[in-house]
Amino acid sequence: MRDKAVHTVPAPNYSSPSRAVDSDRRASPRAHLAVAVRQRIGREVHLCQAGNISVSGMYLARAYRLLGPEPDRCWLEFCLPGSDVLIAVRAEVIWRAQRERYHLMAVSFGLIAPSHRRMIARYAAATSGAGQPR
Secondary structure, three states: OOOOOOOOOOOOOOOOOOOOOOHHHOOOOOEEOOOEEEEEEOOEEEEEEEEEEEOOEEEEEEEOOOOOOOOOEEEEEEOOOOOOOOEEEEEEEEEEEEEOOEEEEEEEEEEEOHHHHHHHHHHHHHHOOOOOOO
């Protein structure tokens, strides 16, 4: 196996000036989250970085690649800070955009173990401040 060159790129800009945040749609608290997330689309695996999380979904950034249309459904795998439990969730991309060298996407959680949903709820409630949607 050949070694691939490592290229550094600037951190993703999670702000979305062209899209107003509709916090009224958010039924659950969102918490900042900066962890690696494996995104599986069929046989392909992509490394993403989380931006925030709630019990209903997550905001992600992934290095930009020009291929073609991607499916809206994927599997995500990640661990919350301070935990070694691997959370696996079926997700659907509900919003996507390109910013600089990144694909930004919001995903809605579908199939998820109840224990994993409870872990995410505890994390979001503990780290989102007053527990109000952000």
